[in-house]
Amino acid sequence: MADLKQLHDAIVNGNSKKAVAITQQAIAEQMDPGELISSTMIPAMAEVGRLFECEEYFVPELLLSGRAMKGALDLLRPLLSASGAQSAGRVVIGTVKGDLHDIGKNLVVSMLEGGGFEVIDVGADVPPEKFIAALKDTSASILALSALLTVTMPSMKTTIEALKAAGIREKVKVMIGGAPVTQEFANEIGADGYSENANSAVALARRLMASV
């Protein structure tokens, strides 16, 4: 029988090969995919987040664990709808227009997925209309915006204004992050939340979902 403790540890230790192998075995044994995610993988990524918060883990380890988690999740995702499992929420995420940087955004994607969210990643250098189209297509409740550059931070404001103009601002919670971004800036541009790192983005997304 698939050893779920080992799957948990493989994700925490960033061992992609092992995480995938155990997940394959679990699928072959017809374990419930939703249960596998909620009882093993989400706690594993929560542990990764804890290690990051207490600075035992850094960006490389987050990337490794995120990769292991994604390898397992890619196998389970097609089986989820059949099992009737519920996600923690649906998030559209991207780096704003003019900004090509995506490492930070990708870490947030990993952590959100590891937190049980369904994440629609629309990439980097994303114009407001593309965010709006993705929100409309997916009925996501949260829009997560990333920017690394001071010169592209204003694109966050432009995107929020475009949501208003499109008449969907009230239907979506907007969270923002990135090196130069601050809570003060989030308040200034009317975002609903700010997170200073990938791990706290998960807690923020959960709070925002509770207020949807």
Add this chain to the structure above:
Amino acid sequence: MGTSVKKTASRERLVTALHHKEPDRIPIDFGGTAVSGVHASCVAALRDHYGLEKRPVRIHEPFQMLGLVEDDMRDAMGLDVFGVFPRKTMFGFPAENWKSWQFNGLEVLVPEAFNTTVDRNGDTFIYPEGDTTAPASGRMPRGGYFFDAIVRQPPIDEEKLNPEDNLEEFAPISQEDLDHLVHSVRQAAATGCAVIASFGGTAFGDIALVPAPSLKYPKGIRDIAEWYISTSSRQDYIHKIFERQCEIALKNLERIYAAVGDTVDAVFLCGTDFGTQTSAFCSVKTFRALYFPYYKQLNDWVHSHTLWKTFKHSCGSVARFIPSFIEAGFDILNPVQCSAAGMEPQQLKANFGDKLVFWGGGVDTQKVLPFGTPAEVREQVLRRCEIFAPGGGFVFNTIHNIQAATPVENIVAMIDAVKESGSYR
């Protein structure tokens, strides 16, 4: 006569500050390195502001689109440092034989091999060695202000990974490149300014260079996330790259020193970032295991053979690494990102000010300089000078390059404030 008196004072001013003594006033650098420079659009605006001769700005560093700070601008702003750069840019073509180029409506001069294409979205692509038949290695989004490296990662076969593949860009310096450095150092020294030189090849794992924008068909590990992962999961591979890179760098430094001697005052050794806004890219333990031994070898060689001071750039929250930077032999820290976690200026000066020169930290470029008022800029500059200047060991510079779209009145307010507070006597 006025010029020569002022200029001679510039070198003495910087050297005094680098020796942790108080010169006549705080030395100022803009344009000395690719991390203490000025975006081309701001160079143009400053030239207008100071009423300098109207001529297109030269993009001497095309990756970040930094404008060359020329002698007349250095004089107008009261700058003390002259930068020496390698012959070739980050895109592998030489910064020579200038041609006109339109940059967001501004006419600038770019090197002859600065060849670009524009796609349907209006994004601009630039090519390694200017060869448009090779895959593009840089991309500037439409309306953007600089290029980002395009990652060209060949598929990775774990069994066949060869450190040699990550060493293509590190080679013994060519005679042509050495001649360029000799000429540039002479030209710099003749101005009477202090000289900081970036020779290249001494950065271990600088993430801006990992994608190898200068190479046409890079091999090895070139993807940024893959590289970061490798610093944790493939440390043997990284060590082999650094070991060989270090050997090549030491031989190059020896040849360069034999050719330029002590007319160089400071040398930019490494721009690898270890800090993020709120944390770090690795633990101190990893830093000491993976990077420290190579930094120490370079610094030891420099300090036992030359009078050069060594310059370490790392953005972000790096207070935890500073004792190791000092132990590795670095003399200068840049950009001193006081806006990052644990980088309070008073603490940095109190804890490390006697051992480390702060080349930067003068004003925040994430918020105050681009978005504040001139009064806010002045206030922060005065405060930072008050903290960092006592006892020397401070070279005024912004925290990293002056970014595009920074209001010129804020830059002028900054320079005026340094002059207002900058006198030691």
